[in-house]
Amino acid sequence: MKKVLYIIAHNLRVLRSDRSAFFWLLAMPLVFTFVLGIMIRDGGGGSGEPPRYALTVANLDEGEHGAALLEAIEEADEIDLLVVEGPDAGAEAEALVEDGDRSAALVIPADFSALLEAGEGAALTFHRNPERMNPLVTRQAVEKIVSRLNVSALAGAGVLEGYEHLWGAVPEERAPELTARADRFVEEASETPPLTVRVETLGRGPEEDAPAMGFSHSSPAMALMYVLLNGLMASVFLVTERRERTLMRLFTTPVRRSTIIVANLGWRFVVGMIQIWFLIGFGALVFRVDWGDSPVGLLAVTVTYVAAVAGLSVLIGSVARTSRQAESLSLVLALTMCALGGLWWPLEITPRAYQRVGHMIPTGWAMDAMHNLISRGYTLAGVAPQALVLAGFAAAFTVAAVLTFRHE
Amino acid sequence: MRGDAIIDAERLTKRYGEIVAVDSVSFEVPEGEIFGLLGPNGAGKTTTIGILSCLVTPTAGSARICGIDVTKDSLGVRSKIGVVPQEIALYPTLSARDNLVFWGRMYGVPDHALKQRIEEILETVELSDRADSRIDTFSGGMKRRVNIAAGLLHRPSVLFLDEPTVGIDPQTRRSILELVVELNDHGLTVLYTTHYLEEAEFLCNRIGIMDEGKMLAIGTKEELTATIGATGVIAVSADGMDESIVGWLRSLDAVADAALVESELTINVIAGPNLLPALVEKLTSSGAAVHSVDVTVPNLESVFLHLTGKSLRDRDGSPAEGEPVGKKT
Ligand SMILES: Nc1ncnc2c1ncn2[C@@H]1O[C@H](COP(=O)(O)OP(=O)(O)OP(=O)(O)O)[C@@H](O)[C@H]1O
Ligand SMILES: [Mg+2]
Numbered sequence: 001m002k003k004v005l006y007i008i009a010h011n012l013r014v015l016r017s018d019r020s021a022f023f024w025l026l027a028m029p030l031v032f033t034f035v036l037g038i039m040i041r042d043g044g045g046g047s048g049e050p051p052r053y054a055l056t057v058a059n060l061d062e063g064e065h066g067a068a069l070l071e072a073i074e075e076a077d078e079i080d081l082l083v084v085e086g087p088d089a090g091a092e093a094e095a096l097v098e099d100g101d102r103s104a105a106l107v108i109p110a111d112f113s114a115l116l117e118a119g120e121g122a123a124l125t126f127h128r129n130p131e132r133m134n135p136l137v138t139r140q141a142v143e144k145i146v147s148r149l150n151v152s153a154l155a156g157a158g159v160l161e162g163y164e165h166l167w168g169a170v171p172e173e174r175a176p177e178l179t180a181r182a183d184r185f186v187e188e189a190s191e192t193p194p195l196t197v198r199v200e201t202l203g204r205g206p207e208e209d210a211p212a213m214g215f216s217h218s219s220p221a222m223a224l225m226y227v228l229l230n231g232l233m234a235s236v237f238l239v240t241e242r243r244e245r246t247l248m249r250l251f252t253t254p255v256r257r258s259t260i261i262v263a264n265l266g267w268r269f270v271v272g273m274i275q276i277w278f279l280i281g282f283g284a285l286v287f288r289v290d291w292g293d294s295p296v297g298l299l300a301v302t303v304t305y306v307a308a309v310a311g312l313s314v315l316i317g318s319v320a321r322t323s324r325q326a327e328s329l330s331l332v333l334a335l336t337m338c339a340l341g342g343l344w345w346p347l348e349i350t351p352r353a354y355q356r357v358g359h360m361i362p363t364g365w366a367m368d369a370m371h372n373l374i375s376r377g378y379t380l381a382g383v384a385p386q387a388l389v390l391a392g393f394a395a396a397f398t399v400a401a402v403l404t405f406r407h408e
Numbered sequence: 409m410r411g412d413a414i415i416d417a418e419r420l421t422k423r424y425g426e427i428v429a430v431d432s433v434s435f436e437v438p439e440g441e442i443f444g445l446l447g448p449n450g451a452g453k454t455t456t457i458g459i460l461s462c463l464v465t466p467t468a469g470s471a472r473i474c475g476i477d478v479t480k481d482s483l484g485v486r487s488k489i490g491v492v493p494q495e496i497a498l499y500p501t502l503s504a505r506d507n508l509v510f511w512g513r514m515y516g517v518p519d520h521a522l523k524q525r526i527e528e529i530l531e532t533v534e535l536s537d538r539a540d541s542r543i544d545t546f547s548g549g550m551k552r553r554v555n556i557a558a559g560l561l562h563r564p565s566v567l568f569l570d571e572p573t574v575g576i577d578p579q580t581r582r583s584i585l586e587l588v589v590e591l592n593d594h595g596l597t598v599l600y601t602t603h604y605l606e607e608a609e610f611l612c613n614r615i616g617i618m619d620e621g622k623m624l625a626i627g628t629k630e631e632l633t634a635t636i637g638a639t640g641v642i643a644v645s646a647d648g649m650d651e652s653i654v655g656w657l658r659s660l661d662a663v664a665d666a667a668l669v670e671s672e673l674t675i676n677v678i679a680g681p682n683l684l685p686a687l688v689e690k691l692t693s694s695g696a697a698v699h700s701v702d703v704t705v706p707n708l709e710s711v712f713l714h715l716t717g718k719s720l721r722d723r724d725g726s727p728a729e730g731e732p733v734g735k736k737t
Contacts, residue, residue, distance in 0.1 A: 003516075006513045017502060244495070246499060252461045252486060252489070254516055407463070
């Protein structure tokens with residue numbers, strides 16, 4: 001419908017006639033992306049040291065493998081270790097976690113070394129308290145260490161096996177030397193351990209790429225935040241159009257009500273899309289954010305998210321009686337949804353109840369999808385659930401907006 | 409007449425809860441006429457226009473514009489009418505031209521004709537030289553003229569003007585009234601609402617007098633003044649009058665109606681013995697300080713007084729007494 005496009009173009013012109021719009025839509029989010037990105041690069045402390053995560057370890061194994069694992073954990077920079085000892089160490093560690101005194105505990109079973117020496121797999125138990133922050137991060141740090149040990153063990157076994165194959169049984173006195181050599185090899189090979197990627201997702205990457213890690217959260221988060229904030233604030237335009245009677249006048253022209261509503265959703269959608277893709281582009285070029293391998297996935301997420309914001313904006317504009325009402329409602333809703341949706345701090349580090357609330361609103365799902373794309377490298381299928389939920393929000397807001405839309 | 413009436417309203421009623429904004433209003437406007445809806449604040453003028461332009465759904469009754477039912481084919485009706493709202497319904501941060509482009513497109517004026525139409529209309533409202541200035545830099549009168557221009561772009565069959573001269577200076581007022589006359593000379597049918605009786609008298613071929621939602625009388629100025637049975641009007645301006653003087657006047661045979669609004673006393677006088685000496689005597693003896701006494705022929709004010717027992721002049725807003733509103737061509 002031609003008139004929809006005319007009304008959209010007209011509203012963009014009205015928006016352009018307001019010189020401060022550029023500043024609020026494009027410049028502000030960049031400033032905040034930069035500030036938040038720098039802040040969370042340093043783990044929030046600004047001390048320059050990587051953040052440390054609390055982990056309690058109970059080593060029930062008396063053998064060398066248990067000791068080696070414990071040593072590896074002790075060496076890990078990111079882990080703030082508490083070792084509990086004694087015969088009841090396992091139960092003690094569990095109790096600490098259950099009471100919420102510690103967020104996570106790792107129990108090395110008594111038969112750990114024995115099982116490994118027998119060539120069988122051994123299971124470590126990781127206890128976590130979901131009500132506390134951090135357990136996911138801690139678990140990932142532990143998994144990283146364990147996986148390195150796994151590789152190391154396999155490589156060591158491989159070297160010994162190769163020696164046997166060539167020269168027969170390994171002489172007792174040569175074994176340590178061979179094992180050490182294998183370890184060195186593994187050490188080199190695991191400079192880039194396979195699971196470091198997962199740890200990066202939480203904003204703490206390897207030293208040399210540290211700044212981008214902060215931006216890979218702040219860039220999508222601030223894009224989502226400002227699209228929401230500016231988008232909801234655009235509800236004021238609808239109130240102004242009613243107050244200044246231009247909307248009423250529009251209803252005296254031969255234009256359908258549906259055309260007017262679609263156009264009102266439409267121009268907000270267009271502005272939101274321009275804004276979010278500008279911020280994505282800027283993030284990629286200037287903050288060196290890697291937006292993942294799925295432009296289609298990113299498109300699906302941005303389209304549904306911006307549509308939800310546009311729907312909510314028209315709804316607020318229809319419900320609010322005065323500009324001031326629309327403004328404060330928009331501000332309160334936008335800021336609450338930013339905080340609860342994990343735009344200011346990752347939802348992954350929040351308690352479970354918090355995460356549940358975060359997934360009752362669009363921002364939580366949008367941020368999830370962004371992390372899936374950026375950090376987890378998911379494709380369209382990986383963000384389809386989030387995109388569908390966002391589309392559901394968009395549909396619900398739009399229906400409510402259509403029902404409440406009025407010209408006086 | 410039913411067949412060739414451009415506006416045909418039949419027992420239109422609009423209720424807002426307890427309030428009856430429009431109460432069984434009927435009228436017809438033939439092509440080429442300027443029809444006035446005259447009434448004080450809250451009379452139901454805007455609501456009537458709202459119903460006729462499909463903004464307001466009537467509680468009862470029906471209306472047709474160019475034979476199209478307003479409740480059945482709103483888009484059809486809207487393409488026939490130009491509506492100029494009581495408020496300046498324009499985009500203040502856009503230029504006059506950009507505003508007109510937008511409204512023209514909304515009225516469905518084809519792009520190839522639009523540019524030309526806008527030039528013509530800017531010429532008509534004498535704003536060609538300010539076409540590219542923002543509306544918020546315009547004076548009140550200039551805004552009013554653009555407000556009217558926006559309703560003319562699609563060459564409507566009928567123009568609804570809702571109190572287009574509220575709050576502007578006499579000179580701009582006159583230019584707007586002249587504009588309406590000019591448009592009408594070119595064949596445009598106009599529905600004009602006002603609470604200024606001078607405007608209605610000057611502009612309108614026929615006038616409908618409304619009060620509290622009801623249509624009290626319809627006719628030409630001459631028809632309306634003939635109905636009241638008064639031959640003269642006495643207007644007294646004096647301090648220190650009270651309602652007792654109105655009571656006394658109404659008891660006289662020579663008085664058809666009388667009303668007092670602040671220091672203005674209006675009396676419809678029936679032919680007969682001269683009332684003036686007795687009136688002046690009564691006023692001075694009651695201690696009133698008389699500033700002026702005017703004797704004129706009956707006008708719409710007298711009609712309104714006759715119909716409602718109230719004065720149409722509200723406490724402010726009305727143009728100054730004796731202010732010429734223009735010269736009818
Ligand atoms: N949307 C509405 N809701 C409730 N009451 C309304 C509404 N619109 C109008 N009214 C009432 O209907 C009555 C007629 O109003 P209307 O605006 O039609 O009068 P008017 O003759 O145009 O007055 P004015 O000269 O002040 O413009 C008034 O009492 C008004 O309060
Ligand atoms: Mg009105």
